[in-house]
Amino acid sequence: MTRPNESVDGKDKTGDLRHAVLKLVDLAREGNTLTTNLVNLADKRTDSSNRQTELAINLVALAGKRNELSNRRTELTMNLVDLAGKRNEMSNRRTEAADKRTALSEERTELSKEQTRLSARTSQLAEVRTTLSEERTKLVKDQTRLSVKSTELAEHRTRLSEKRTELAEFRVDLAKERTSLAKDRTSFANVRTELARTRNVLSEKRTDLAQERNDLATERTTLSSYRSLLAKGRTELAFIRTGLAFITLGGALMRFFGMGLWSILDVSLMALGVISTIYGLRRFMITTKYERRLERRVDHLLILEMESAATEDSFRK
Secondary structure, eight states: OHHHHHHHHHHHHHHHHHHHHHHHHHHHHHHHHHHHHHHHHHHHHHHHHHHHHHHHHHHHHHHHHHHHHHHHHHHHHHHHHHHHHHHHHHHHHHHHHHHHHHHHHHHHHHHHHHHHHHHHHHHHHHHHHHHHOSTTHHHHHHHHHHHHHHHHHHHHHHHHHHHHHHHHHHHHHHHHHHHHHHHHHHHHHHHHHHHHHHHHHHHHHHHHHHHHHHHHHHHHHHHHHHHHHHHHHHHHHHHHHHHHHHHHHHHHHHHHHOSSTTHHHHHHHHHHHHHHHHHHHHHHHHHHHHHHHHHHHHHHHHHHHHHHHHHHHHHHO
């Protein structure tokens, strides 16, 4: 009576084990789906990194165009400086001409003063003649009137000459103010030139910073591709690990329960494990080749970065 009970207990145990095995198979399938989703996410990340590299290349092109515009601006500023120097030379020549004109006006005033003195002397001689020759006064009255008119005209002319000298002095003052303004303008032009030079220096620094940013973007792209490749290798190792688990599970079930109807499931598990293992091994070999290439590229980038840092330190020293 004890043997049938033991056989029933053994069947219950085998049924529980087979249910547990089916649950493990479902969990393995869910793990495979999760791994495929992770692979898709890694591909999407690589696409986004490629887009970022394209944007970085476009930014480099824009930085080159900005450098060309800054060079053109510097050429225009140099032309403006040359024009300012020519204007200063013209203003100096004008001031020299104004000085010569003032000297001529002073000579004219001296001549007019001498002429007034001569007219006064002629009037005195006329008075002496009137005293000596009273008889000739009637005949000389017209002459005296004319001399008086000439003296009045001379005085009026002297007044005009004085006004002219005053205007010449005022013109000289204006010329001096103009020269001072020209000097201020030249000083402002020099300041503007210095500002243009500093702007050119800053634009060059900005170009260097843009180049560094582009280099960092390329390094980030290579590192992201390297990261995605490592994620792919991890996924393929998961395939290999899952296949080995299926193979060991199928072998354990066949050895524990022996041959029977459930052996079909055990064989299918082993076949699925072999397929996943072979697929994972093939893909993992491909990824190892790409990984070696990327490691060489990363080493090259690190060497270039170290060389650039050494050159910067030498320039700073």
